[in-house]
Amino acid sequence: MLYLASGDSLMSLAFSYRLGHSTVVNSVHMVYAAIESKMMEEFLPSPTEDMWTEVARGFWRKWNFPNCLGAIDGKHVTIQAPARSGSQYYNYKKTFSIVLLAVVDHEYRFRAIQVGDFGRMSDGGVFSASNLGKGLERGDLNVPSSAPLPGAPEIGPLPHVLVGDAAFPLKTYLLRLSRARMVVECAFGILTARWRIMLRDINLHPNHVNTLVVAATILHNYLLAPSENQRYIDEAEERGLCLPQALNIGGRRAARQAYENRRAYTTFFNSPAGTHPPVPLFK
Structure with a gap:
């Protein structure tokens, strides 16, 4: 990590x-x-109708946008130019990159991704060639059926849509809007701030970069689900998969008894017997 x-x-x-x-x-x-x-199966599963419905409710509740399946955008992950790759990875920013295409929900979690397209491709081109774009075009991605907008039944039922920027084509299932779309920009910002390898030109083979980016998005979702985190840790401990606590790390190594003493003091100060009333500022 x-x-x-x-x-x-x-x-x-x-x-x-x-x-x-x-x-x-x-x-x-x-x-x-x-x-x-x-x-992958747990933290970035294949979309289901229940998942899309949950996301749509979340966008309405948090962002006041009904029938929204998520915000979509592409991010260029910069890499060092692969040998004999020509201009395939060379993008409009004049760097070499692969593209991370992502759909993000109302809580900044990645719900669908595609990784590894050449940096020279536009976001719209990546989307059109992706399984996500093809699936939405065919209508076989378990998207909920059209529904009326809250408080406006006179408009009639409208389809569920993704929201993106002007780089994406206008479709019946894709709108170009700004406010709700900002969640995907925020998600990319969180991803980059948390995994700072994204700030440099990654010196790996593109196939390994693809795996790294997928792992980063999975861990991003994992860290945004605290209840799932604890369950995952508990299961690992039960199965004996967790590493033992690391002791004696660093140049000035303490004796094992010193660690035991510190642990005993910690237990005491966290108990009712070790709780001290606050000291008044003035007598």
Whole structure:
């Protein structure tokens, strides 16, 4: 996770942990591939009608926008130019990148993503060629049927829609509006601030970058679901999958008894016996 969160290079991490560069590289790839394979089903599942309905209710409740399936946008994840790739990854910002196309709900969680398109492609082009765009065009993505707008039954039922910016085509299922669309910009901002590797040119093969970005979005959703987090941790502890508490880290190593003493004091101060009434400021 340090590679994602810190933005340090793999070489820097190898020096920090006194490990071989190839060992660190292989470990990073294995961890992010495991996150994608083990956590995708729970934290970034395939859309269902119930999911779309939940998102639409959330947009109405929080953003005063009815029948909204989510906000959609694309983000360029910058990479170092792959060998012999020509201009495929070269984008309009004059950098090399892959595209993360994402649909975000009212709580800044990613609900549908597509990762790995060439940076030279526009957001609208990526959407049109994506499984999401094709599925919406065919009408086979479990989208709820049209519904009347709250408080305006005279208008009649209207279809559920995504909201995007001017880079996307105007469709019966896609509107170009600003206010509700801002949640996807905020989600990208949170993703980048949390996983600072997104702020640098990632020096990995594009296939590995794809896996890294998918893992980052899954972990983003995981951190925005505190109740799910605790359940995940509890299950891991029950199955004995959690690492033991790390002791004696750092240059000045304390004796084990010192850690035990600190733990005992912590237990005392958190108990009724250790609770002290506040000291008055003035006598």
